[in-house]
Amino acid sequence: MTHALKPGDMIGVLGSGQLGRMIAMAAARLGLRTHIYCPDPGPAFDVCALHTIAAYEDEAALASFADSVGVVSYEFENVPAKTAAFLAARRPVRPGARALATSQDRFVEKTFLNDIGIATAPFAAVDSLDDLHAAVTRLGLPAILKTRRFGYDGKGQVMIRDERDLAQAFDAVGAAPSILEGFVPFAREVSVIGARGLDGSFAAFDVCENEHEDHILAHTMVPARIGAETARAAMDMAGRIAAALDYVGVITVEMFLVEDGGAERIVVNEIAPRVHNSGHWTIDGAVTSQFEQHVRAICGWPLGSPRRHGRIEMRNLIGQQGNGWEALLREPGVCLHLYGKHEARAGRKMGHWTKVTPEG
């Protein structure tokens, strides 16, 4: 194995949120140590061997971070390209620059997907109000205007229903380089979380069905209500995407399930080059968690089994919902996870719980 790590080695993670925290905990199970790098302290700091508080532009800090680790990964897709390139010159960065560049820009991402034969919503680049008028003429309404970069949890996007609202919509996204996406009349939102190893092997967890509230994931059920053949096709799609990006690590593909008459089809919404909230159930509900799977992949180790222990229900605890921890501790069969965040701000992910029901 090229650039494989050994137990006792240190992995590096950019970002100190709950995803970095759960990556560090999975690494620790396997005898690895974690160095978290972030401009701000966060919940991952409590469970790692080393941490660095420094800007993503601080090359001295980045260099000493790189020196201390065997591989670099990240918990969020908006890692600056320059930071990734600086680190990649010193240590393997997994997933690599191509995955970051593709997923950081919605136009690049959808173009890439269509190029490898994967369906997305119809889309058009919008750099000006004139572009927006032309795009609406071509795609029709309703449609969604989204900034090309730095959107998450519904931030940087606006639904357009009326042709008179175009100027206001373009203002709402800050007149930033954007894309207009045609509306997809989907039956359900699903996601596929898979991992690609350094040797090209691929393993996906079963398709997750997701419900959002206020654009934030609220609830995941597995298995999704989806036909077996469509599910297989969705998992294959994730594998093709990962292979085309020469990907190493866990990849998440968010999809729309569309029902046309009796037939199901998949439209890919977006790629997250990282572990994902809709995969948190794997900690309690699968032989290998998405976090361990990611650690195995970036270390150049064989992937683990994604087998489920049963039917899965996962719910996020958003904002004040985190205060319900005591009642949840009393709920039989509920596996509670809290992220150690002190302030329960609105929209903030404070924790989640998972329930696994054995299947007959």
Added chain:
Amino acid sequence: MTHALKPGDMIGVLGSGQLGRMIAMAAARLGLRTHIYCPDPGPAFDVCALHTIAAYEDEAALASFADSVGVVSYEFENVPAKTAAFLAARRPVRPGARALATSQDRFVEKTFLNDIGIATAPFAAVDSLDDLHAAVTRLGLPAILKTRRFGYDGKGQVMIRDERDLAQAFDAVGAAPSILEGFVPFAREVSVIGARGLDGSFAAFDVCENEHEDHILAHTMVPARIGAETARAAMDMAGRIAAALDYVGVITVEMFLVEDGGAERIVVNEIAPRVHNSGHWTIDGAVTSQFEQHVRAICGWPLGSPRRHGRIEMRNLIGQQGNGWEALLREPGVCLHLYGKHEARAGRKMGHWTKVTPEG
């Protein structure tokens, strides 16, 4: 709830080994932070928010450790009584002084067990070679001479088969205060791991069947090969012991299963006032792990469900066996745990693996 902690609070743990490490990781799942206190650095340091390196007699260090935490626990039973008392004057120490005093001395422990009506091997205190002669006359041979204090993994004990070997045997235990235990012709070794909450509630995991090699646990199977009624009796026994000690936290009771003709009976071997190697399978194989159960109990929180996910096989990786990690990562369905120890010394616990097979 009296002295209950809240998520975000800090727990204190004495000892920096793999048990402290896994307690800290379970605490982190629940949004708690951990402060590890130990004279020597160890694998727990890599996953905790704070650590202190200081002697167990260093009162200044102990006082500032106590100030930083909401509750104190430990990963090993040989916590000096003075240390426990010093800490208990400042913060709740769970399990408490009574559990420590009872489990630190084999004579006190067996006397306590017999007093509450629980069978042990026949035993006699041995403070001199004369005592040993008298004890052998009373209990017969073979018998086992064990130091009253500080024994673990077979250290400080010697089997006596021949009356001519008494002086040599007493030398072998360093002529320390000891007990002679009559030999129990057991069919199997089993253990019960249970937890008692601050409110007196008790929950036990299913009985574990254990195999030792060179006095070190090698292998645990769950369920144990034991009758349903005997298993219930064994679990009840652990609950009675915990109640009699006014115990808070996870308690482990090691037992011998004796088959007399067709009938089974339980003889208690010893009590460990802590999480236990034979319960490591609960991380992957139960709704609540023994580590989370311990954290819930010492925080004054409700206990979780001890339900198993299936049939369990757990194997320790001792010494050089830890080097087999790469092959184990490839083994389908194996959940591998490594403790981050750098040197694979003989007899050293480097990790373990668990396999959970769904039951029909």
